[in-house]
Amino acid sequence: MLYYLFEYLDQLDIPGAGVFQYISFRAGMAAFFSLLITITYGKTLINFLRKKQIGEDIRDLGLEGQLSKKGTPTMGGLIIIAAILVPTLLFAKVDNIYIILLLITTVWLGLIGFLDDYIKVFKKDKKGLAGRFKIVGQVGLGLIVGLTLYFSQDVVVREVSPSEISTVQMNELQRNEEGNVGFKDVKSTKTTVPFLKNNELDYNDLVPFVPDEYTWVIYTLVVILVITAISNGANITDGIDGLAAGTSGIIGITIAILAYLSGRIDFSNYLNIMYIPNLAELVIFCTAFVGACLGFLWYNAFPAQVFMGDTGSLTLGGVIAVLALAVRKELLIPVLCGIFIVENLSVVIQVAYFKYTKKKYGEGRRVFLMSPLHHHYQKLNIPEAKIVTRFWIIGILLAILTLATLKLR
Template sequence: MLYHLFDYFDQALDLPGAGVFRYISFRAGMAALFSLLITITFGKTIIQWIRKQQIGETVRDLGLEGQKEKKGTPTMGGLMMIAGILVPTLLFANVYNIYIILLLVSVIWLGFIGFLDDYIKVFRKNKEGLAGRFKIIGQIGIGIIVGGTLFFHEDVVVREFQNPVSIEEGIVETPAFKDVKVAKTTIPFMKNNELNYENLLGFLGDAMTPVLFILLVIFIVTAVSNGANITDGIDGLAAGTSAIIGLTIGIFAYISGNAIFSQYLNVMFIPNAGEMVIFCSAFVGACVGFLWYNAYPAQVFMGDTGSLMLGGVIAVLSFTLRKELLIPVLCGIFVIENVSVVLQVSYFKYTRKKYGEGRRIFLMSPLHHHYQKKGIPEPKIVTRFWIVGILLAIITLATLKLR
């Protein structure tokens, strides 16, 4: 909202200095700063309120070192993260931008689903929380909203240049272009790397293409959201990993929303995508600010209020930037955590049916608990997972040139 206020000051009143709000880099920096201040400054107050309400984590005895000490630690700290994302985005981003609207709806929608789950666990004393079918229904709902908007909304376009952008002697040539309403995505590590969903699925008929696209959005949003939820098992793991992913997506958003950089790197140019840099900055700031209290030993847990929201928003960001096929690489930590659970459960059921007793691949799933069972200290596990996350982020960025 400050963006619109200062835009008025600049355009109507010609107020000196008001024009700085036109720069994405300035607003992104301010969004990150405000996000950090909100989560760190008000975090302590929120934690004290949560503790006063006796909103403590109920810990199942899994035989893990240091597990019992976590019992009663305040949870639902994801509320801090949601505030750290929403407030700076509303202040510094163009709230009429379709991508910003979509992301704000995703944060609130998924945060509310997680909040209901935590509320039932804490206040109703039901360890199962919100029934799985209701979580799935909620995730399907946001998937339909996101998929339908990206496929049908008139402002969601790709800009195709008729002549190349060039820079000579400091003068930027203004290119001719046309905006195309098309459902495209980017194929990593390929030279001609744009895939048109309508061409791919066209043989099924025009009516089926949007349906299958929306189903794909639902699947990926649900998978990444649950992957982040599973990853949130030890102090600082989910928040730190999400910050690394958010920063990487922010770089892609800046490139995709800039005509010169996108042309130079042969990246799909998406008009108005640059506004998502402000959102990504607030997202990263909220994750890092939350780590102030969530780093080992944690003073607060994010709960499903935070974890379901983080994964789902990352998936939505990937779709808005046409980078959903990079999710297996960029979100590799979430993927391997998810896969470790699926493999463990499937193998246990298979061996129980075949041999009469269930056998395990890992000492415990998800994967971070396997390393805990091996006696590796929790902070070391988290740090090593962060390092792997950084490596995956570098590989993801390398797809800009490696084709």
């Protein structure tokens, strides 16, 4: 909202008002305000949750230090959501299609997670919101995101011929989205394939026997799968202090870089990647997202003073999924979100193997000492803080590998 105010002031030649035209400035301010909100109001929220006795009910799983967490305030994801929404609304162009989608995603999954936490805390039902209702909510969001990205005329790729325009004209195209020299904006069903020289996949070619007019069905199914998998993966990862928030922050920084590069015509031309008009605006959302994650760690780092609950974890995972889809890097998710994927798979493998061995041998056997994977390492008596730090390091390595795919083809 402030963007439009300062745009008007700039037209009146008010000194300094033009600074809001720079994405880098607005992104920095979004990160600053996001951190400020979480750190300043986080303590207020914690005290409120304690006063209302909104605490985590811990099951005894035989993990060291687990029972000491009983009664720790939960639903702290509310401060994460506020720290994402407020700076984004203040500093981003709120009429941008990508910003609109991310705001809807944040509120939508935040409500699903809040309902789940509410049932657990106030209704004293440890199962929370039934799994089928969570899936319905995630599928509903997937339909909104998938259909919007596929059909919206604001979601386009700009095809530029560098051989036809000079560097000066290229820079002018970056500054002036209304220019009409040497390029055309087209609807595209292409996405990025990592590690390949011609690293683009067209969803029209994904299933050859399906006519092009039905490609939207394939694409929407992919979107639903990605949102469901990553939101649930983040939810499962949120099992020990600081793990989900720290991992999400690392992923958020990486996507911010990808969005900035794909949203600038000069960098996208140099790196030979798709230039997506108006995408760079997502950098403001990403920095607010990262600020919210890092600010939440102020209170969530070991030993945690508050848990994010499903209110936060479902939101973080869903936001990351939609960000990856918006920058057309969904096929990089197995690398970028490797922590979430492995945590998810550890549960699937554990359950599947237990059922298989029980049916075959009459006694269920396990692959891991306990799932998800972080609990396996806790069973090995590795201190919780060390597990989290090592997972963060792995997350940083995966982020570097993700960025390296821009050149490794």
